[in-house]
Amino acid sequence: MTHSSMRLRRGAVTAVAAGMLLVPLAGGAAFAQGTAVPGVSAATDPPVAPGTVRELTPAVAKQLDEAVQRVMTEAKVPGVSVGLWTPDKGQYVRAFGVADKATGQKMSTDLYTRIGSETKTFTVTALLQLVDQGKVGLDDPIGKYVTGVPNGDKITLRQLAEMRSGLFNYSADEGFYKALTTNPDKPFTPQQLLDYAFKHPVLFAPGAQFSYCNTNLILLGLVVEKQSGQTLADFVQEHVLTPAGMHKTLFPKGAEFPEPHAQGYTMQTASGKVEDSADWNPSWGWAAGAMISTLDDLRIWAPTVATGVxxxxxxxxxxxxxxxxxxxxxxxxxGAGYGLGIFRVQGWTGHNGSLPGYESLTIYLPEAKATLVVVLNTDTDYKGAEPSTVFGEAITKIASPGNVFNLPAQAAAR
Known part of the structure; x- marks a missing residue:
């Protein structure tokens, strides 16, 4: 969440495309610190302690309805689905707006969606399973598995996963941005993505600082494939998705997008005008941001990835x-920390995702065992913040005022 998943947005390099914590073009999450949530103030009666969630009564649900619809209007979001689940305080599951502006099809809670940088949580899970099997070590240099990586003898798998490698983010390369937006149906190979990154000098010494970078995850995906003997998609399916019971989550091989799904609306286009990105090929995000899921499957994933169980x-x-x-x-x-492909923000653990036309936010509050998932069909920022973050802040100000989710905006990776 913190950095956008995979956004491609021209100019910024912090969060990233495809998976997002922000990733313009594939990203993840960008947050504008101090972003004002339209017309939303924290609920105060009765007081809610940190680590707890307010009883989701009809009155609170009404407040949430109003807050979500207000953000939609202010941020010009076509459609959004929200799920907030607790073991003892009730649940709140709603869909608002339209999934398709051309037909007027309503947004619903059962639609497939592209999850951008949330893909990173699955790729890193696969890596950690190989760590448990003794097939890789977190402190192994990436050069042990992939040749031709700048500083490959020094950058560790751990530093790649925690976004401290110093490598250039391929989705911030001008040539890549032009290639993608000029022909969004074009498939990219992992090596092509790395080539865009490796023509740039390293940004800093390994471990010296944090910089959200999609390049890191492409490398980790290659490590998973080499050491498991399976494709990344097959490994994730067999060892993560199937045992988790996530039957509507997939790693697409191309531009396929199961029905029903919402159309996605983005301005990350060659023309600079809003276009429908539903059929764009997400291969450019691959291990950093190509996956597809649903609100209900992400409900399963939030506690699973946060607890490892x-x-x-x-x-x-x-x-x-x-x-x-x-x-x-x-x-x-x-207020935000980043671990191995996961973040913790004001007590919430999880990740966000952003790919042209789509954004998602999947987070878990361990003390309350509460899960919040937001999916929407635009990636156009609102006042410098990713709309998924604005929704997350608006919802948590009401439901968990002791833990208000807010991710200050970082420049999204182009």
Whole structure:
């Protein structure tokens, strides 16, 4: 979440395309610090302690309805679906607006959506499973597995996962942006993506600072494939999605997009005008941002990735490995830390995603065992913030005022 998933947006390099924590073009999340949520103020009666969620009564649901619709209007979001689930305070599941502006098809809670940088949480899970199997080590240099990486003898797998490699983000390369927006149906190979990154000098010494970067995840995806002997998509399906019971989540091989799905609206286009991106090929995001899911499947994923335990109680990754994943390091974003492909923001653990036309936010509040998922069909920023963040802040100001989700905006990776 913190950095956008995979956004491609021209100019910024912080968050990233495809998976987003922000990723313009594929991203993830960008947050504008101090972003004003339209007409929303934190609920105060009765007081809600940190780590808890307000009882989701009809009156609170009405406040949430009004807040979500207000953000939609102000940020000009065509459609959004929201799910907030708790074990003891009720649940709130709603869809607003339209999935298709041309036909007027209503947004609904059962639609497939592109999840951008949330893909990173699956790729890193696959890597951590290989760590548990002794097939890779987090402190191994990437050069042990992939040749031709600048500083490859020094950059570790851990530094790639925690966004401290110093490598250039391929989605911030001007040539890449032009190639993608000129022909969004074009398939990209992982090596082509790396070539865009590696023609740039490294930004800093490995481990010196935090910089959200899609290039890191492409490399980790290649490591998973090499050490498992499976494609990344097959490994994730067999070892993550199937045991988690996530039957409507997939790693597409091309531009396929299961029905029903919302159309996606983006201004990250060659013309600079709003276009429908539903059929764009997400291969450019690959291990950093190409996956597809649904509101209900992301509901399963939020606690699963945050705890490292599958819904049936079996470990997804070992306890010690999971502890390393969520041992977040402070970032330049106030109140936000980033671990191994996951962030913690004001007590919420998870990730956000942004790909042209789509954004998502999947977070978990451990103390309350509460899950919040937001999916929407535009990636156009509102007052410098990703709309998924604005929705997250508006919802948590009402439902969990002791833990208000807000991610200050970083320049999204182009």
């Amino acid at each position: 599958f819904p049936d109680g079996k470990p997804m990754v070992g306890a010690a490995t999971q502890k390393e994943r969520i041992d977040t390091i402070k970032t330049t974003i106030p």
